[in-house]
Amino acid sequence: MTEKDTPESLLVESAGSQAYVTNQLGTQVRQAAELLVNAISRANLDRGGAPFAGVKPHEVYESAVTVMMRIVFLLVAEENGLLPIDNEHYQELYAVRTLRESLQQESFDNPEALESRTSAWHRLLATSRAVHSGVSHDELSVPAYGGNLFDPDRFPFLEGRATDSFWSETGGSPIPVTDLDVLAILDALLVLRPRSSGRVEDTRRLSYRNVDVEQIGHIYERLLDHDAVVADHVVLGLKGRVGEEPEIGLPDLEAKMIEGQEALVAWLSDSDAAKAGRRVGTKAQVARLLSGPVDQHLRAGLIQACQSDQALVVRIEPFANLLRPDLRDRPIVFLQGAVYVTETGSRRDSGTAYTTKELADEVVEHALAPLCFSPGPQDVPDTNEWRIRPSADILDLKVCDPAVGSGAILVAACRYLADRLIEAWRAEGDVRAANTATAADDPSRLDVVIEARRLVAEHCCYGVDRNPMAVEMAKLSMWLTTVAKNRPFTFLDHAIKSGDSLLGIWSFDQLRHLHFSVTAGRAREVPIPGFSAGGDAVQAVDRLINEALDMRIEMHGIETIRLFDVQQKQKLFGESEKRLEILNKIADVLAGAALSTAGERDPISALTARIEVESELIVQLVGAHDTPDEGPALRRVDDRTRLRLDAGRPDGAPSRSPLHWPIEFPEVFVAGSIRGPGFDAIVGNPPFIGGQKITGAAGTDYRNHLIAWIASGKKGSADLVAYFFLNATLVSRSLGFLATNTIAQGDTSEVGLTQIIDKGWRVHRATSSTSWPGDATIEIAKVWATVHSWRGQHVLDGRPVVGIDEMLYPHSRSGWRKQKLNRNTGLSFQGSIVLGMGFTMSPEEAQVLIDKDPRYAEVLFPYLGGEDLNQSPTQTAPRWIINFFDWPEEKAREYPACFEIVEKTVRPQRGNGKDAAARFWWRYLRPRREMYKTIEPLDRVLAICQTSKVQLPAFVTPRQVLAHKLVIFALDDDFSFGVLTSGHHWRWVLRYGSSMRNDPVYAPSDVFETFPLPPHCEFVRSAGGALNACRSQLMVERGLGLTDVYNLVHDARGRPDKEIQDLRKLHIELDMAVRDAYGWSGFELGHGFHEVRGQGVRFTFSPEAADEVLDRLLELNKERYEAEVAAGLHSPGKKGNVAKASLANQGSLLGADE
Structure with missing residues (x-):
């Protein structure tokens, strides 16, 4: 293999290269993990399944991920001199890089020997033992670093030992992994293979010398959305888009082939294939693969993969060219009983998980600068006027990432605070900072920088994640950042913890009063024995808290210089954890009770009652402390709480483990910093899970818990990140978060930022929407907020503003939040949600059915979608659709040709569940009867494509099925068209609608x-009618859709023709007419080409005029709403302005029986 050696690490070449290389390396590491799972799975089958006895498939995959991250870490540590790479014995017996070099040379000289030998695998296992438990020899010394990542007992089956065995007591016979397999794994981690070519001559060797810990984290995170399962039958690993390669059962492929090759091609290439995760490629690509000959190399590999089972080879051979190769260029075939890797859950393979160093630095800088300077940004915008706080104050700060992942943002916080600490030392004349001003080539290697980072890491940095492996990775990231060569990996065990930060308690008072609502706990009519004010149990709780706290404070006071200091700290930490164990169990009981009752009508009262049931168990546990009964009492609590906590957990979701903030970090929540108990700042990049997906991913009871206890009962389909924002206000005094841009939209804004601001928090800096760095398509927001007063500058999207509201817009003059107006209700609708493209057909197919039997005209209609409205010059339906309304199945069967189509194409997609979609599979999921009833009397209605950059209305006929991607208005006049086409309404859409990436979403x-x-x-x-006529004529004459026309209207660079100029003038006239209709003729709209938030350059009014228009519209909303309230229109039972419509016209979309 020829490799291009590079003097610098490929991982740090440039911003663009960095993202590409890190993504590609992440892909290769995942392929290496897949190869390792395949290798140990084959060995397991060869040994009759004994090695995996009692081992779950997930543990097999987790072991492979662990091995990958061990190797990555060893490479980084070796190249940075953190392990004794210069020692000849380490090089010969343990080093990873020298192992790869020797294997590579042998692969040239004697590849057959490597196929039959497993010594390289044994060496990797031995290196893990050495790093974990140390080496003490006259000629080689390695400290015992400990930690879970390298623990040999974490996955004993890799060493051929039983699950409950200990490596120090039990010998083993490691699962055989050949040297060629190990070489392929090491090549994947050390040699970059560009996706574009894959040629050997283009491969480039990687250096881990200057790799950022953020990049290590990304490599790890690329492994998270895959898992291992057991093959119930023969499964084939097929080709596909990188990261989305499917695994499909051989019987499924054979069954589809029986229907014909054309059916199989479609099954592996169409849009349904992509949704189902079985897409191999385009129709032409799949057809070419299936029809191509099987070469001898592939056939030989297939015979080997099938273990010479000729009958199986014959079955697979028709699909052989579809098989993807593994890292050793062998076709991937999983025999029955094999454990194999497959994609699970929502993907993050696009790079959206990769928090770049620049992004992490930005988050922490604006979150922590107000804490490090006084005066600072909270006082004045001019950085020249900022003054660094004393070094003691900086070391007293407490910062936490509640979804720490692999530690990218926590590492950035450590670096930032360390730099500020050195700045403070310099201001104080501390000699430690004297030599940093003239730093050499690598200032991160200076002793003072290392010392500052170590001090900050031990005193200031905290993290939480529900994934235990992520916690280990975060600890290792901090270890590398602080160059803690002689410290164990566990030196931050007290600060980086595993658990769900949204499930636990956030106050010791919740523990003392045994309730998530302290007020309800205090008001309990029947006190729980010992838990009344001053009761024995409360005193016992306080005693344990204080003892643990004293130990933590003593631990933090020890300056770590010698190994003895490290051991003393570990001892104190262990003792404090023992004190807190009982409190953790009590809090688990409380969390389990809260989780199991959160869905009740009155969750506070329900929790009160549930705790009374659990109280005997809690009292027994407190009384058993420091007695022989403590162990059994803890086990009883564990058994009970596990049932409560996991009762509603979805299949495949991880076991729930609450993180109880004050118990895990007593030094933060009792002593706190100079500003009081709690964290000074919460920073992070919480998981991006949409509001509609929380229940499926975490369970209904979990979502109910978030609503009841984190959101104070505020309901709404809020994204998960909103609850992280709210939780941050419970445990800290400031925050800096990355989030999807929906944090400022719809329910997510109302549940999250609105409540935060109502609690007195202030958003002082934000980026409302920007693309994620790299190749991702997600749009994110950046938000910084504080509960403290803010006299400095507020910055929104890079420009100063008077203030920032809950939708990340400048504060309005009135401070009013929009309200629904009675006069507007019942006039706007979302179109029909069909759920099944099998309902649709071409106009020609529909006409054939109607010609055959005119009765089919009663169930066949044109079908207009959002894309049709925006792309068709005539804005007419290109398809027709079957509509069985809300009929029973018997009536639908009266139209047999249409019913058979739906039964064949829709019913299989709907499944066999008990939900409405499955039970009434012949109907639309949401027919929207009320909409059709309302618009039936009208000859035309207005429609807007729900998700589109255009967001402008057009007239359409109501005599058709209107799809869910349309917003329909029961309005048929030119005045209404003019108002909804105006810049006033368009700005309101941008302000109060939501978005899909950068496209506005119209929410009626x-x-x-x-x-x-x-x-x-x-x-x-008049202006609306003129604009509609001009635009419609232009679209038809030029064959342009609405989107194409407005691309020309908004094109500031092109030379517009007369028709486009005329259309712009008509928009100006319309906007001025609408302005005057409001009675606002006193200010200029400033039409021209202007940058619009999230939309780029648009021909519209100026930003200043837009702000003024939005302020005036909001004030008018307030005036109208208050008038309606005064008139009693918002009293219970009052209905909105529902338009009246006649019934029973021919071709009615209400159904033929009405």
Whole structure:
């Protein structure tokens, strides 16, 4: 193999190269993990399944991930001199890089020997033992670093030992992994293979010398969305898009082939294949693979993969060219009983998980600068006027990442605070900072920088993650950042903890009063024995807290210089954990009770009652402390709480383990910093899980818990990140978070930022929407907020503003939040949610059925979608659709040709569940009867594509099925068209709608129902009619859709023709007419080409005019709403302005029986 040696690490070449190389390396590491799982799975089958006895498939995959990260860490540590790479004995017996070099040379000289030998695998296992438990020899010394990552007892089956065995007591016979397999794994980690070519001559050797810990984290995170399962039958690993390669059962492929090769091609290439995770490629690509000959090399590999089972080879051979190769260029075949790797859950393979160093640095800088400087950004914007705080104050700060992952943002916090600490030392004249001003080539290697980072790491940095492996990776990231060569990996065990930070308690008072609501706990009518004020149990709880706290304070006071200091700290930490164990168990009981009752109508009362049931168990546990009964009492509590905590956990989801903030970090929540108990700042990049996906991913009871206890009962389909924001306000005094841009939209904003601001927090800096760095398509927001006063500058999207509201817009003058207006209700609707493209057909197919039997006209209609509205010059339906309304199955069967189509194409997709979609598979999921009833009397209605950059209305006929991607308005006049086409309404859409990436999403309840319509005006009607006529003619004559037309309207660079100029003028006239209709003729709209948030350059009013228009519309919303309240229109039982419509016209979309 030829490799291009590089003097610098490929991982740090440039921003663009860095992202590409890190992504590609992440892919190769995942392929290496797959190869290792395949190797140990084959060995397990060869040994009759004995090595995996009692081992779950997930543990097999986790062991492979652990081995990958061990190797990555060893490479980084060796190249940075953190392990004794210069020692000849270490090089010969333990080093990873020299192992790869020797294996590579042998692969040239004698590859057959490597196929039959397993010594390299044994060496990797021995190196893990050496790093974990140390080596003490006259000629080689390695400290015992400990930690879970290298613990030989974590996955004893890798060493051929029983699950409950200990490596120091029990010998083993390691699962055989050949030297060629190990070489392939090491090549994947040390040699970059560009995706574009894959040629050997283009491979490049990697150096880990200057790798950022963020990049190590990304490599790890690329492994998280895969897992291992057992093959119930022969499974084939097929080709596909990188990271999305499917694994499909051989019987499934054979069954589809029986239907014909064309059916198999479609099954592996169409849009349904992509959704189902079985897409191999395009139709042409799959057809070419299936029809191509099987070469001898592939056939030989297939025979080997099938273990010479000729019958199986014959079965697989028709699909052989679909098989993807592993890292050793062998076709991937999983025999029955094999454990294999497959993608699970939502993907993060696009790079969205990769928190770059630059992004992490930005998050912590703006979160921590106000804590490090006084005056600082909270006082004045000019950095020249900032003054660094005393070094003691900086070391007293407490910062936490509640979803720490592999530690990227926590590492950035450590670096930032260390730099500020050195700055403070310099201001104080401390000699330690004297030599940093003239730092040499690598300032991160200076002793003072290392010392500052170590002090900050031990005193200031905390992290939480529900994934125990992520916690270990975060600890190792901090270990590397602090160059803690002679310290164990466990030196931050007290600060980086495993657990779900959204499930646990956040106050010791919750523990003392045995309730998530301290107020309800105090008001309990029947006190729980010992838990009344001053009771024995409360005194016992306080005693344990204080004892643990004293030990933590003593631990933090020890300056770590010698190995003895490290051991003393570990001893104190262990003793404090013993004191806190009982408190953790009590809090688990409380969390389990809260989780199991959160869905009740009154969760506070329900929890009170549930705790009374559990109280005897809690009292027994407290009384058993320091007695022989303590162990059994702890086990009884464990058994009970595990049932409560996991009762609603979805299959495949991890076991729930609450993180109880004050118990895990007593030094933060009792002593706290100079500002009081709790963290000074919470920083992080919480998981991006949409509001509709929380229940599926975590369970209904979990979501109910978030609503009841984190969101104070505020309901809504909020993204998970909103609850991280709310939780941060419970445990800290400031925050800096990355989030999806939906944090400022819809329910997520109302549940999250709105409540935070209502609690007195202030958003002082934000980026409302920006693309994720790298090749991801996700749009994110950046938010920094504080509970402290803020006299400095507020910065939104890089420009100063007077303040920032809950939707990450500048504060309005009125401070009012929009309300729904009664007069607008019942006029806007989302179209029908069909759920099944099998309902649709071409117009020609529909006409054939109607010609055959005119009755089919009763169930066949044109079908207009959002793309049709925006892309068709005539804005007419290109498809027709079957509609069985809300009929029973018997009535639908009266139209047999249509019913058979739906039964064949839709029913299989709907499944066999008990939900409405499955039970009423012949109907639309959401028919929208009320919409069709409302619009039936009208000859035309207005429609807007729900998700689109255009967001402008068009007239369509109501005599058709209108799809869910359309927002329909029961309005048919030119005045209404003019108002909804105006820049006033468009700005309201951008302000109060949501978004999908950068495309605005029109939400009728948030946009139209809150929009204060102007009084009827003839000028608006006339201008709207003229614009509609001009635009419609232009679209038809040029064959352009709505999107194409407005691309020309908004193109500031091109030379517009007369028709486009005329259209712009008509928009200006319309906007001015609408402005005047509101009675606001006193200010200029400033039409021109302007940058619009999230939309790029648009031909619209100026940003200043837009801000003014939005302020005035909000004030008008307030005025209208208050008038409606005064008129009693918002009293219970009052209905909105529902348009009246006649029934029973021919071709009615209400159904033929009405």
